[in-house]
Amino acid sequence: MSKRQVRKMLREMASGEPVQLTVSAQSWKRLARLAFIAQQFGYEYADLQLGTNNNFVLFIVPDPSRQGQERAAQNRAQYPDADEGVALPPFVPDAIDLLKARMVVDSNSRPIDKLQMAIALFFFTVSAATICLTLRENTVAVVIVGIVWVAFLALMPVLRAYGRRYSAKYAARLQAAGFTPVTDRSGRQRYVPPGGQLPGHTHPLAGGA
Template sequence: MSRRQVQNVLRLMAAGGPVELSSPLASVKRLARLAFVAQQFGYEYVDVRQAGSRNGALVMLLLPDPGPVARARAAQNRAQYPNAADGVSLPPSVPDALELLKARINFDLTGRHSERQRLAYAALAVTVGSLVVGVNLGGDSAFTIAGIMWASCMVLLAGGLAVGRRRNTKYAARLEAAGFTPFTDDTGRLRYLPPGTPMPGHPYANGPYGAMPGGGTYAPQQPPAHPRQDPQGQPPQG
């Protein structure tokens, strides 16, 4: 996380609206560090998605947190670190908080619902590809070869799914131990809310999660309140 990245995040937050940050290197660690800085000055990590048009880049959404705890923390840090805009004079990192942010981001990227979706798409692609190979090869052994290829790929997919489930179980256990609350949004996606956050749709859910459309599903703003920026400070190319 560079000085320029932090300066860019704080500059966007100063406008008071939604902030989208893109990491072209798909770095969860980098986004977690930027989200931690945002939390120190009145913003909250809300969601992350993979930008398919940007070669695997991750796009993170931050929203202002109007909760009293967040406001008090931001006021204290602004008073204690008046030169934070230089990108260097910042509150010290808290390792446990960073680990929780990394767990949240990783879980949001590879939750159970999206895992099943990806497995279904991959299985369909493998099946179609195997059929194409069998047809193109021709001959008596063509479909035998295609069948072996299909079976091998399915075994690899199943192994990948098992690894992903173990990883997500680890993230979920860490979040639940820290008091985060699981909930399922309108699309069937499992998410985790920070301690004390009302469920989306609750009459008093006036924080960043209560304001999210679709019960917490991250959809790009149309149009975005602010142009999306790379942490490096450059607007993303289309």
């Protein structure tokens, strides 16, 4: 999380409309801190999805709750230059950890279907075959490409299983904190805060953006 990202986000939030941010790949904690800042100024975390080129797409929406509006008014008065990166509300570790858990689960809640796996396998196989044909006079290179191809096939199910276990760990963390599992409009399993519902549930960004 950089000051530039914070400034960009807060200035877009001034519109009062849902905000979609493309954020370069970085640590979960930094992404959670960015969403935490949004929550201090009248917005709430809605979703995090994997984008292209190793990017994430962060969705935040206006928080209509009385508590959220009161918190925003207090922080705007106390930190009037926040959108310039001058001073920001202090981070709350427990809140950051919960946001991180939600992001991990959300970003992994859209499973790779069989068609996507088949497409990835097809393109990787074609690439490997093309390299082998190009280097067919180099037996060592062809063998290496073959080994890489086999390793790719073996790793696909392993990576999927690891991703499921990783998400399950954070899903358990959310449930322990009182979050409730729900299914959104796109069929993804999400987690809602205690006594709440999916953030921004009345807006198209929620549950399927």
